[in-house]
Amino acid sequence: MNWKAVHRWLGLSLGTVALVLGLSGALLALDPVQEAWQAPTAPADLPVATLVQQVQQAMPGVEEIRRLPSGAVAAFGFDGDQAQARYVDATSGQLLGNYQPSSMPRWVKNLHRALLLGDGGRWGAAATALAMVLLSISGLVLLVRRMGGWRHVAGRVRGTLAQRLHVLAGRVVLALLLSSITALTMSASTLGLLELEAGPEPDVVSSASTGADLAPAQLPLLRDLGVGDLHRVNLPDAGDPTDTWQVATTRGQGWIDRHSGDTLAWQEATLAQRLDDWARVLHTGESAWPWAVVMGLAGLCVLLFWASGVLIWWQGRRNAVHIADNSRLQQAEVLIFVASEGGSTWGFAQALHAALVRAGRRVHSSALEHFQITPTAQQVFILAATHGDGQPPAHACHALERIAAQGGSGVPVTVLGFGDRQYPAFCAYAQAVEQALRAQGHASLLPLELIHQQSAQQFARWGEALAQALGQPLAIDYRPRLPATTALTLVERRDYPGQADRPTAILRFAWPRQPWFARLLGCGLGRFEAGDLVGIVPPGNAVARYYSLASGSADGFLEICVRQWPGGVCSAHLLGLKPGDSTQAFIRANPGFTLSGRPPSVLLIGAGTGVAPLAGFIRRNDERTPMHLYFGARDPATDYYFGSEIARWQAEQRVASVNTIFSRVPGGGYVQEILQRDAERLRKLLAAGAAVRVCGSRPMAQGVGEVLDALLAPLGLDVNALKAKGRYAEDLF
C-alpha cells in the first residue's frame, strides 16, 4: 500500500476541512475548562434525594436538576415568570452563578459538527473524521518508517523545518486518532446509524391520590442513587397530580410515582447509549478539563500539520525531477525503471533518458513498481538505489515480486545499482534485482554496475560502455543536482603546519542564522549536528565534497577539519581561505552517524582528521554521558587536532577518558593497538550497551572492526550485529 500517496492526497483534500474542524474543536475545548472553575464538583456519593431536598429549599420552583459532565450541578426552575438556570453547590444546596450551556457562539459548534451545512454537512464532517483516521494511521506508518522503527519514534527529528514540525506534531497522532474515532461514533448516533433510544417512553402516571407528595428522601430510587451516577432528575409538575418523577442515570432511566414512591418503569441504558456516552466524554473532554486541554491542543496541531504538510508537498514538487519527452509506455523502444528513495537516482535516469532521446529513441521512464516489458521494447534499464540495510526504496517494495511474475523475454534488461560502500549491504537491492532478472532468464546488455556515492565519473564510464554496446554514440550529460547553497564566511582558522606535504587546518565558519520563515520555506542552511556533513562546492565546480562537521548549530558555528588531499581541488580551495573569505555550502544530514537516543556510554574511535565529528560530540556532551575517546595520529606535535580543546573538555567531564597513540613517536602505534590494550574495559562497556562511532580512513575502520569483532566474540556479538541495531556507525573517507 502506498501510504505516502494516501497521506499526501487525503491531507491536501480533506485535510483542509479537518483544519476547520480542528480549530473549531480547539475553541469548543475551552468550554469544559471554563465550566470547571464556575462551580465545584459534587461529591459522587451524596444521595440524590439529599441534593434535591437542598435545591428545593434554595429554589422553590425547581423543575430539573442536572449533574453536568464536569461534575458540577445545575438547577433549572422559574423565578416568577423568569426562567432560571443556576449552578448549585451540591454540599450546601446554595445557588451559585448563572448556568449557560456554552460560552461559545452557537455557530462554532455547528461549524465543528456540520460545517454550517445542516445534515449534509454532518455527513461531510463524518467523512472528514474518517479521513483523519486514515491520515493518522498512514501518518503513524510513515512516522515509524521515517524514524527507523518503533524504538526510535521518540528520537531526534531531522530534515527541513517543515518536516521537523510535521513529525514533531505527529507525536500527538494518537490523540487525534482517538478524537476522530469518537467523532465517528458520535456521527453514527446523530445520523441515526446507531440507535440510541432504549424504546418508546413508558406511558406512566402517578397513582390517583389526594395525599401530599412524598419527600425526595422517601423515594427509594433517589435515596439509593449517588450524585456521581446522576445525569438528570425532573421533578413532577406542581399543577399536574398525575405527573411523575423522572430520573436519568448512567445505568438507565426511571419513572417514580409522586404519591407512592414506587418505581413505575425502568429503562436500562443500552450498549449503544453507553458507547455514545464514552465517545462523548473522550471527544469533548467535558468531564475532565485537563483532557479537554489535551484534545484542544490536538485540534490546534491540525493547523500545524496542515501548514507544514502543504509546505512539504510544495517543496517536494519544487525539487521533483522532470522527465522531458517521456514517450508512452506502449510506444517506447527503451524503458527505464527507477527505484529511488530520496530522488537522486531520478537525476541519473533523467540524464540517460535525455541522451537516448537525443540519439533518436522513444524512451519511457517510470518508477520500478510499474516494471513490465512491452512488445515494442528493445532495451530495458533498471536504475536501483538501495535503502537502509539492503531494502528497496519504499515505493518499490513489491517490485521484485512483479519482476518474478513477468516471466522471461528476449529483451535485454540492464541493471545499474546506486549505493554507498560505507554500508555493509552496498547496492544489495540492485544485486537482488539483478539476480531475479537472471533467474527469469533475461539477457543483459552490460554486467551489473554498482555506483558509489552517486559518482558522476563512474556513471559517465558506464555510459561510454553502454554507447559501445548499443553501437551508437550517446551524449550523457549528467549534472548532479546540488541543493541550494549558502555562502559561509570563515571566521577563524587554526593551522597545523607541521606536515609540510599535507597542510591541515581547522576552519570555523559563522552559521548564517535564517529567520524562521526562511527556514520554514527550506531556504538557507538548516539546523545540523556534529557528525552531519557539510557539502562544499568549490568555485567553478559542479561537484560537492563532503566534510564531517565538528560542531552543531547549537554551537552557533560550523567547524571542519580539512587536510590537503593530493591534487584535491576542494581542500586546496578551503585551505586557501582567509578569515572573512567565503565559500558556498549546504548541509547534508548523516542520520545514522550523529548521536541519538541515550546510550549508557559512547566509544569514539578516530584517526587523523577523523577526530573532527568526535570532537563535536564531546563539545555538546552537556548531559555528561560517559564518552571514551580513542584517537590515533602521527605525532602529538603536528597532528593532534583539537588537542588543547580535548584537554579542556576532559577537565569539564565532557569526555570521561582520552586514549591517544601516535605512530611516529618511539613506542607508538595505531589506534587498534590501544583498543586491544583496553579490551577488558571495552568489552564491559559494550556488554552494557555502549554506542560506537568510528571516523577516519577506510583501512583504519577495517582494522578497528577486526579488533572489535574479536573482542565482542565472547559476548556472542559482532560489529555487524551492532550496526544492525544502530549502535555502531562509521563515517569514512
Added chain:
Amino acid sequence: MSKPLITAIAAACALAVPALGQAREVTIATQLKNYGGDGAYLAVYLTDAKGAYAGTLWVAGGKAKYYKHLADWSRLSAGDAKRLNGVTGASVGAGRTLRVTADLADALIDAGYEIRIDAAVEDMRDSPSEVRLPLTAAGAGKAQAGKQYIQSASFQLK
C-alpha cells in the same frame, strides 16, 4: 422590532375535529426570542375544556427522534396516530416568526378550548406548554409572552 423576519408560513391544515357547520380561519403567529441557540422545535396544538388533547395544528422541526422533548404534546397526543399528517415543517430559528393557519370549526371557539405551544431547543431546557392561549373571540389579537423561547404568541380569527 426591526429584525430580518423571514416568516415561516404554514399551509392551511385540516384539523381532526368534526366539522360542525361553519369553519373559521385561525392564524397563529409565534415570534421567538433571540435565545442564542439553534432552531427551535415547536408543537402548536389544541386542548379541550378538560385539558385533553384535541388535535395538532403544526409541528416545526424535522427529526421525529427529538419530538419527545416537546413533552406535553408528545404525551397528550401519543394516542393520535395521524398527529403528524401534513402538519410538519422546519424548525424555527431564533428571532423568527412562525405563522400557522388552520380552519377551525366555529363550535370550538368560546368552548373552553386552548391553543398550546410546546418548545424545545437543542442543548437547552425543554419548555412544554410554553404558551397557552384560550380560544375565545375576545382573546383574538391579544399577544402573550412565553416563559423561555417565545417572545409573543397571538391568534387572529377571520
